[in-house]
Amino acid sequence: MDLFELRARIEQSERAILVGVEWTGPEGDTYSVQDSMAELSALAATAGVEVVCQVVQRRNRPHASTLIGAGKVEELRVLNEELNADIFLFDDDLTPGQMRNLDKILDRKVLDRTDVILDIFAQRARTKEAKLQVELAQLEYAIPRLRRAWTHLSRVGAGSGISGGVGTRGPGRTQLEMDQRLIQRRMKQLRKDLGDMRRQRRVQRSGRAKEFAASLVGYTNAGKSSVLNALTGERHVATEDKLFKTLDPTTRRLEIDDGRSVLVTDTVGFIQRLPHRLVAAFRATLEEVLEADLLLHVVDVAHANPVAQIAAVNEVLAELDGSEIPTLLVLNKVDLLDDAEMLSDIQAEHPDAIAVSAVTGEGIDTLRDELSARAGAGEQEYEFRLPHERGRLLSYLYEHGQVDDVDYGEEEVTVRAHLHPKHIAPLRDYVA
Ligand SMILES: Nc1nc2c(ncn2[C@@H]2O[C@H](COP(=O)(O)OP(=O)(O)OP(=O)(O)O)[C@@H](O)[C@H]2O)c(=O)[nH]1
Ligand SMILES: [Mg+2]
Known part of the structure; x- marks a missing residue:
């Protein structure tokens, strides 16, 4: 048997009934069941599945053998005699036992949220x-x-x-x-x-060379790739109104004022309850992304619940030990807001946040200026007298700082430059 037949695969144009649970117990989700089901719907659509019906049950705890109650399972089975869907897609992750039992009773492919996410990743x-x-x-x-x-x-x-x-x-x-x-x-x-x-x-x-590096992080579909494109003024990265459009990191050098440049990396988006195994598998890629000096956390403020999305992203960042990296909140899609209440609520909580629209370009200059300021933060102005035979040090300066002025004298080269003190070691003897 082929190993890969062991996992149920989603075929294009299959039809699915979505099943969710509204948990009423003490550990209520920050995500409402409506938001979560809407997201599951979007995940299904991204995977190429047609949603024929959504069913939600209120429970205060999972049924050990079938997650939802026996009566509800029977109801689903009867419902499907009419609808004849190919898949039952559960919003909550199922244990192998639950999956086995449901599979037996419902006599259809039973998949959970993680299955769909893995399937999308496999397709993409x-x-x-x-x-x-x-x-x-x-x-x-x-x-x-x-x-x-x-x-x-x-x-x-x-x-x-x-x-x-x-x-x-x-x-x-x-x-x-x-x-x-x-x-x-x-x-x-x-x-x-x-x-x-x-x-x-x-x-x-x-x-x-160690250039200032910023990484775009955020919830999937928040507009990370669009923000990168808006910053660089080119459409380097494909964007789409689908979840997990981007999987592989892309890095672009962004020229900002007077010769300074920063590296900006766009990467895979996060989602609530992102499967741990997926985080583990992508750890190597993500760790590299998180070696950044600054994280630009892109938020879709036009989404129904941006606060829950911010929390979900922070959770994944914590799992990747990325919580300590300086972070700037980028509040994207402001062009879609009819009332700015949500925006001002978030801004009250995060006064540094920058409101932008990757589509209209609003706020992008402010974001670029802020990047420039952060990249230059901590730099000091120096004057160096370099002997002609130490020309290599001038290239070092170009790489690590910002060269403001070079004067080639008879004896030596006089250079005025902005440099972070952490890069001063090789130049210490030549400070004027
Ligand atoms: N109206 C509006 N739409 C936007 C804005 N920014 C992005 N979008 C749209 O939102 C959708 C997602 O944008 P992407 O840039 O692909 O989002 P992403 O965060 O890179 O998404 P993934 O790579 O899938 O995680 C696309 O359809 C964009 O056109 C914005 O400022 N305003
Ligand atoms: Mg993207």
Whole structure:
């Protein structure tokens, strides 16, 4: 059996019934069930699935074997006799056991939120590294569910009247163990390959000059790629009103006033309850992104609940140890606001936040100025007298600071420059 048949895959143009739970217990979500279902709908659409119906049940705790109550499951089964959907898509993550039970009763493909997110990532991954990362996450997610695949096999056996019983069970179990070994081996290989790629990039990076670097982070579809395009004035990065349009990081050098430049990196977006395994798989990429001097946290202020999205992004950042990096909130899509109440609420909480529209360009100059100020923060003005034979130090200055004036004298070169004191060591003897 092909390893990859073990995971239910979404086929384009399948039809789905969405199932959500409104939790009434003490640990109520910050995300309302309506917001979460709307998001699940968008995830389904992005994966190419048509949503035929949404069902929500109020519960105060999950049913151990089916998440939702037995009566509700039966209701779904009857409903689908009419609708004949291919998939039941649950907004909450299901345990392997729950999935197995639901699968049996509903007799359709049962998927959860993580399945869809992984599926979108699998469809979207372009670079070799992204593909390997997604595969690793999928296998890690599949392992505890292997038994489910095996149940399928034995059920087919029993139902088709071919063998069933003893004969089906024996090979099934052996097959299961074999699959597990194969998967473990493949995962080991994937981790090794990803580790190699990561080391190689680290070597390349260490040879590069340390320029001021800012990374765009934020909820998926907040407009990170659009902000990068607006800042650079070019459409480098594709944007779309879909979730997880961007997976691979893109870095652009942005020339800001008088010769100073900063590197700006656009990367994958976050989402509430982003699967931990996906975060783990993308850790290498994201860690690199988080080596930035500044995070530009892009927020879609026209969204129904930007505050919950900010919280979700901060949660993922904390998981990646990125909470300590200086962060500037970029409140995007202000052109879509009819009333500015939400905007002023957020601004009251985050006085440094900059309101922009990547579409109309409003506020983008302010953002560029702020980037420039942050990049230059802490720099001091120096005058250096460099001997002619130390020409290399001048290139060092160009790389690490901002050169304001160069005067080639007979004996030496006089340079006035702005430089952060942390870069002063090689030049200390030449300060005028
Ligand atoms: N009206 C309006 N739409 C915007 C603005 N910024 C982005 N959009 C739209 O919002 C959608 C998402 O924009 P992207 O730039 O792709 O968002 P992203 O954060 O990079 O999204 P992912 O890469 O999918 O995580 C696109 O349809 C954009 O055209 C804005 O300021 N105003
Ligand atoms: Mg993007």
